[in-house]
Amino acid sequence: xxxxxxxxxxxxxxxxxxxxxxxxxxxxxxxxxxxxxxxxxxxxxxxxxxxxxxxxxxxxxxxxxxxxxxxxxxxxxxxxxxxxxxxxxxxxxxxxxxxxxxxxxxxxxxxxxxxxxxxxxxxxxxxxxxxxxxxxxxxxxxxxxxxxxxxxxxxxxxxxxxxxxxxxxxxxxxxxxxxxxxxxxxxxxxxxxxxxxxxxxxxxxxxxxxxxxxxxxxxxxxxxxxxxxxxxxxxxxxxxxxxxxxxxxxxxxxxxxxxxxxxxxxxxxxxxxxxxxx
Amino acid sequence: xxxxxxxxxxxxxxxxxxxxxxxxxxxxxxxxxxxxxxxxxxxxxxxxxxxxxxxxxxxxxxxxxxxxxxxxxxxxxxxxxxxxxxxxxxxxxxxxxxxxxxxxxxxxxxxxxxxxxxxxxxxxxxxxxxxxxxxxxxxxxxxxxxxxxxxxxxxxxxxxxxxxxxxxxxxxxxxxxxxxxxxxxxxxxxxxxxxxxxxxxxxxxxxxxxxxxxxxxxxxxxxxxxxxxxxxxxxxxxxxxxxxxxxxxxxxxxxxxxxxxxxxxxxxxxxxxxxxxx
Amino acid sequence: xxxxxxxxxxxxxxxxxxxxxxxxxxxxxxxxxxxxxxxxxxxxxxxxxxxxxxxxxxxxxxxxxxxxxxxxxxxxxxxxxxxxxxxxxxxxxxxxxxxxxxxxxxxxxxxxxxxxxxxxxxxxxxxxxxxxxxxxxxxxxxxxxxxxxxxxxxxxxxxxxxxxxxxxxxxxxxxxxxxxxxxxxxxxxxxxxxxxxxxxxxxxxxxxxxxxxxxxxxxxxxxxxxxxxxxxxxxxxxxxxxxxxxxxxxxxxxxxxxxxxxxxxxxxxxxxxxxxxx
Numbered sequence: 001x002x003x004x005x006x007x008x009x010x011x012x013x014x015x016x017x018x019x020x021x022x023x024x025x026x027x028x029x030x031x032x033x034x035x036x037x038x039x040x041x042x043x044x045x046x047x048x049x050x051x052x053x054x055x056x057x058x059x060x061x062x063x064x065x066x067x068x069x070x071x072x073x074x075x076x077x078x079x080x081x082x083x084x085x086x087x088x089x090x091x092x093x094x095x096x097x098x099x100x101x102x103x104x105x106x107x108x109x110x111x112x113x114x115x116x117x118x119x120x121x122x123x124x125x126x127x128x129x130x131x132x133x134x135x136x137x138x139x140x141x142x143x144x145x146x147x148x149x150x151x152x153x154x155x156x157x158x159x160x161x162x163x164x165x166x167x168x169x170x171x172x173x174x175x176x177x178x179x180x181x182x183x184x185x186x187x188x189x190x191x192x193x194x195x196x197x198x199x200x201x202x203x204x205x206x207x208x209x210x211x212x213x214x215x216x217x218x219x220x221x222x223x224x225x226x227x228x229x230x231x232x233x234x235x236x237x238x239x240x241x242x243x244x245x246x247x248x249x250x251x252x253x254x255x256x257x258x259x260x261x262x263x264x265x266x267x268x269x270x271x272x273x274x275x276x277x278x
Numbered sequence: 279x280x281x282x283x284x285x286x287x288x289x290x291x292x293x294x295x296x297x298x299x300x301x302x303x304x305x306x307x308x309x310x311x312x313x314x315x316x317x318x319x320x321x322x323x324x325x326x327x328x329x330x331x332x333x334x335x336x337x338x339x340x341x342x343x344x345x346x347x348x349x350x351x352x353x354x355x356x357x358x359x360x361x362x363x364x365x366x367x368x369x370x371x372x373x374x375x376x377x378x379x380x381x382x383x384x385x386x387x388x389x390x391x392x393x394x395x396x397x398x399x400x401x402x403x404x405x406x407x408x409x410x411x412x413x414x415x416x417x418x419x420x421x422x423x424x425x426x427x428x429x430x431x432x433x434x435x436x437x438x439x440x441x442x443x444x445x446x447x448x449x450x451x452x453x454x455x456x457x458x459x460x461x462x463x464x465x466x467x468x469x470x471x472x473x474x475x476x477x478x479x480x481x482x483x484x485x486x487x488x489x490x491x492x493x494x495x496x497x498x499x500x501x502x503x504x505x506x507x508x509x510x511x512x513x514x515x516x517x518x519x520x521x522x523x524x525x526x527x528x529x530x531x532x533x534x535x536x537x538x539x540x541x542x543x544x545x546x547x548x549x550x551x552x553x554x555x556x
Numbered sequence: 557x558x559x560x561x562x563x564x565x566x567x568x569x570x571x572x573x574x575x576x577x578x579x580x581x582x583x584x585x586x587x588x589x590x591x592x593x594x595x596x597x598x599x600x601x602x603x604x605x606x607x608x609x610x611x612x613x614x615x616x617x618x619x620x621x622x623x624x625x626x627x628x629x630x631x632x633x634x635x636x637x638x639x640x641x642x643x644x645x646x647x648x649x650x651x652x653x654x655x656x657x658x659x660x661x662x663x664x665x666x667x668x669x670x671x672x673x674x675x676x677x678x679x680x681x682x683x684x685x686x687x688x689x690x691x692x693x694x695x696x697x698x699x700x701x702x703x704x705x706x707x708x709x710x711x712x713x714x715x716x717x718x719x720x721x722x723x724x725x726x727x728x729x730x731x732x733x734x735x736x737x738x739x740x741x742x743x744x745x746x747x748x749x750x751x752x753x754x755x756x757x758x759x760x761x762x763x764x765x766x767x768x769x770x771x772x773x774x775x776x777x778x779x780x781x782x783x784x785x786x787x788x789x790x791x792x793x794x795x796x797x798x799x800x801x802x803x804x805x806x807x808x809x810x811x812x813x814x815x816x817x818x819x820x821x822x823x824x825x826x827x828x829x830x831x832x833x834x
């Protein structure tokens with residue numbers, strides 16, 4: 001913790017360096033992921049063809065792997081790009097969308113964890129439990145209520161996420177009503193965001209793209225960088241909501257959140273971030 | 279008709295149960311379909327990999343099959359998921375986008391009708407005629423003017439749609455300037471909506487996702503449920519348009535429509551729905 | 557130049573004829589491409605399955621090929637559709653996204669240029685240089701700064717683009733801070749647009765779809781038609797920006813640009829277009 005990097009500094013590093021992120025991500029939320037990467041100061045490129053990803057990931061700084069609409073071709077691309085990115089010392093993030101909901105998703109996420117050894121794993125609690133314990137109940141791509149992180153089980157969950165971070169060597173981010181971002185040593189407990197964000201598709205996917213960019217720009221402070229991205233996403237949800245008007249709904253909210261990411265600077269992030277470190 | 283369920287009750291059932299819908303749908307409008315499902319009170323999951331869809335559809339309540347950007351892999355996934363969903367008694371909807379515009383689309387839609395036996399088929403008049411008669415002229419993915427449902431041919435069209443509903447055992451929804459939603463017994467003739475909705479991509483696809491959620495939440499009243507979804511979509515088009523300002527265009531209109539779906543409650547739907555039953 | 561068609565007339569021809577455009581395009585920006593085609597007065601259809609595209613492209617007026625998320629299947633579809641479209645005398649546009657960034661992208665773009673012989677090639681300067689010279693440095697899908705068209709190298713760049721147009725027989729559009737649209741004889745030098753457009757994903761892809769529609773509607777004046785589309789896109793970027801409010805960001809800007817395309821008429825285009833002809 002002595003070497004902790006301030007969240008605002010993490011943001012400034014992204015703005016200063018325009019990290020280029022290769023995304024192998026689902027076709028549901030891919031446009032939002034691209035616009036969020038641009039909003040936060042990064043630059044996106046998408047490619048999921050096995051014969052293309054080796055070259056593409058080589059020119060990037062990080063790789064965001066999201067299994068939301070995986071298929072046999074894209075799984076092959078994930079492995080090729082993942083191995084190449086690690087070989088080059090790039091940041092690799094895994095978003096195990098729907099792990100626990102199907103055999104293929106669980107197996108693919110596990111294979112990526114074991115073979116690629118991602119630097120960051122970001123998911124909801126059910127997905128992370130599935131990876132950590134081979135269990136966890138998943139309701140579609142949403143976390144099951146029984147798994148939720150609450151104030152009552154917080155000590156236990158902090159210990160769990162630190163242990164999984166230690167086991168995998170990755171920064172682990174579990175997002176929900178309370179977000180946890182941990183490596184083996186420290187755990188950020190983050191309370192930004194609004195429950196209405198769950199009525200928009202893809203805020204988790206957007207966060208994964210952004211967290212990759214943050215880690216690329218802050219290579220020696222990955223846990224702080226991911227925590228900054230998580231706080232930024234939640235704060236954007238709060239600011240976006242504050243701009244909602246009579247008659248607005250989830251489509252306008254989506255736009256407002258991305259707009260907020262575009263506009264938040266280091267000072268706003270520092271002042272708006274709500275977290276403690278355990 | 280004695281057992282008809284009110285449209286507002288159909289809406290309340292969706293809000294009360296958060297139906298989980300598996301979508302195998304085109305990559306053009308998939309994000310809007312997801313956000314509309316969330317707006318209306320449902321929950322979306324997308325998967326189109328043959329090795330993934332059996333598991334995914336098993337945990338859902340309904341399956342929305344849209345052939346808008348079909349390919350060999352997704353066609354295989356449609357058949358696997360469709361058969362599994364029917365086996366489990368789930369609602370299956372078919373949106374035969376572009377049936378009549380290519381051999382592959384026509385053949386695929388016909389195969390799904392014959393083998394999967396969907397509970398609901400929703401399309402424009404050209405697509406439905408193609409399925410019903412093996413004819414129908416399609417201009418790309420839009421209905422041909424010669425096929426339009428009008429007041430002049432309404433009696434004939436009502437008879438046609440009821441007959442096709444009887445033949446297939448499905449609720450049939452034909453959407454256009456006048457919408458028809460029928461089973462073998464009754465036909466809703468619906469006059470909600472605005473012509474400007476045709477200047478947005480994917481309002482039909484969005485409706486198909488929403489109609490699936492409505493039928494899942496109202497399993498014993500599928501024709502009423504689909505009619506409620508069709509009225510809701512049209513009413514959202516009217517409310518969305520009423521919020522348009524100087525300089526706004528089709529992109530803002532898209533957001534306004536989804537926002538309206540997010541906000542419409544049972545009372546608003548009941549008061550705004552414009553339909554007669556034949 | 558004696559037969560030059562006014563930009564406003566090009567726009568009116570699109571509005572009068574609703575050109576139907578077949579798009580084989582990337583899944584990142586495909587929804588925006590569809591909505592921009594509808595905004596500008598055209599009609600979109602998407603298909604990338606080799607067994608579907610022959611039929612689909614046959615009923616259209618133009619084909620927009622964008623290699624942004626190419627894969628083995630879609631490359632095959634591009635070749636089939638491209639050859640069929642040319643056989644029928646349809647307009648074919650190539651958007652060589654990321655040419656120079658990977659071997660597969662460069663090779664695919666070159667193959668399409670050589671075998672399909674597109675009527676229009678639209679890209680950033682790095683992509684076009686890669687096609688013209690087999691060189692050009694590409695930073696992901698964005699142009700490299702070293703390649704930029706500026707007032708200092710304008711004479712040289714105009715000569716380059718005319719020469720490449722002559723060699724390929726295509727209208728060449730290079731877009732950036734200064735846009736160039738040329739055939740072998742004339743070159744439009746266009747100064748519409750705003751730098752903030754680069755903070756939105758897909759304005760280039762949107763332009764490619766729209767340029768295809770413009771060329772379909774103005775078959776005897778392709779260079780004027782493409783220049784009209786380029787001016788329209790840039791002007792929409794200016795008008796869209798003028799409507800931005802405190803707290804808005806790139807997501808709202810995206811909507812505002814498409815809205816502006818929806819609303820711009822011939823008079824507004826003529827008055828707002830900033831270009832000279834060399």
